[in-house]
Amino acid sequence: MEPRFSARLTALQASPIRQILAVANRPHMISFAGGLPARECFPSFDLKVPPAVLQYGPTEGDDALRERLCEDLVQLGLPVTTDQIVILSGSQQGIDLVAKLFIDAGTCVASESPTYLAALQVFRFFGARFAPFTPADVENGNPFRERPAFAYVIPTFQNPTGYCYSDAERKALSRACDRETIPVFEDDPYRDLAYDPCDRRPVCAYLQKSPWIYQGSFSKTLAPGLRLGFLAASQMFVPHLVRLKQAADLHSNRLSQWLVLDALKHPDREARLAAIVEMYRRKRDTFDRVLHEYFSDLAHWEKPRGGLFFWLQLKVPIDTRLLLDSTLAHGVAFMPGEPFYVGSSPQPTATLRLAFTHASESEALSGLKILSAQLRRFRDEACVTNRALSHP
Ligand SMILES: Cc1ncc(COP(=O)(O)O)c(C=O)c1O
Known part of the structure; x- marks a missing residue:
């Protein structure tokens, strides 16, 4: 006999972040998906545990x-x-x-x-x-x-x-x-x-x-x-x-x-924090520069004044959940924007979230280039489909 689960369980969907992170952790995948701190920022501990x-x-x-x-x-x-x-x-x-x-x-x-x-x-x-x-x-x-x-x-x-x-x-x-x-x-x-x-x-x-x-x-x-x-x-x-x-x-x-x-x-606490902030600021600025190089015609965004994320509003109305399938196949992970909205089955929002702290600067460069190429391909296909629909 099948076990009987609580009614509440039906409301629990798998987290899209966890699912994407599972793929994003594959070797050679460039991930802008999870809000992961950079590994270099982790403290080292002197473990003499009372x-x-x-x-x-x-x-x-x-x-x-x-x-x-x-x-x-x-x-x-x-x-x-x-x-x-x-x-x-x-x-x-x-x-x-x-x-x-x-x-x-x-x-x-x-x-x-x-x-x-x-x-x-x-x-x-x-x-x-x-x-x-x-x-x-x-x-x-x-x-x-x-x-x-x-x-x-x-x-x-x-x-x-x-x-x-x-x-x-x-x-x-x-x-x-x-x-x-x-x-x-x-x-x-x-x-x-x-x-x-x-x-x-x-x-x-x-x-x-x-x-x-x-x-x-x-x-x-x-x-x-x-x-x-x-x-x-x-x-x-x-x-x-x-x-x-x-x-x-x-x-x-x-x-x-x-x-x-x-x-x-720890007496070094402030200095440690300042070093992390400085490193992330540099990563953010690099990311912003690369975005300007590849995404100016594709998206709007504001340079974040803190935190871990860039939020892109795309200029073409595409479903970024579908875009993700194709970028994953090319070794790049990101977070589609739709699951962040409160509706239970959100319409395409043409938004996406990019975490800039985890990838190295060279990964940011190659990853954003791949992402923009896939996005351009999607945009061009969407244009062709729209033209076909308006001129059957
Ligand atoms: C807004 C917000 N709240 C809570 C959390 C959970 O953080 P943690 O459980 O790691 O403290 C996160 C993690 O990314 C977050 O972005």
Whole structure:
């Protein structure tokens, strides 16, 4: 007899990112697909592990790490104390916990569209409906078409667009949430990767009335394999989030917590971060130059001021999921734009996301050349088909 799975399982689609990454990791594939940090940026650790670290620990996370994070978050303007901080097994876990906290079948979630597709995947799994908004809606002062259970937002170097909200947009979003006391869930894994000056004060730091959850990650500036992130939240949410985490994994990996605390306290921390930022800035500038060489007639884009991604809006209305099949056959992987939009079966959006941090500069050069050649072929075929349709 076939096992009977939960009804919820039918809502869980395989992550397009994981599927593409599986192919992208093949030898000789040039990948712009995943938001992977450059391997050269990983720290080296001196491992003399205190035995206490190998014991079970508190669900909220180790006190010394929480205290240290609390100091940093207060500097950012968040009104927190250590007891409001919960260490996470990657900030992906924060998304899962927040979904469990708020979402039943049919619950409305306000979210940017496009947005981080693995968040959409989790929210959908728990039955969310979406009320999409864009930074332009925020600026107009009325981003929410209906009252959501919470607003999910990535204001700093957004995934996938790379967009960074201005101070005025941050204030406008906080005012819109405060007006109806809408809880804010701010996801901020890229904030330390800033290549140009820009506003980065958390939206949560501007809130006067709305409760909030703010989360960060050590994946992009230390190492994703550590699987460590953190959240800080309004007092009213903390006991629930801790109970949900306890049910999920008891606590996060204590060895990782110990390593991360060591890295945060290291006297070279600022210099290390500055070196990573400098290296990524160089990669971003090279990528932008190569894009201008090969894509000027094919796409529009903004040079991102931080984070890991270029977001291309193509000048021809093609489905980039189909383009991916042909570029993979030529050894280049990228992320089609469609899965980042909130619709469940998105129409072709003629958008694509390119991660610029993982590929070497020479891979960027040859990979973008191949990608542009395939795109040109698609464009020319689309023109022929359109001509044939208009002159049968
Ligand atoms: C916006 C956003 N949130 C959360 C995550 C998850 O990060 P991690 O679980 O590695 O901390 C990512 C990863 O790319 C992301 O882009």
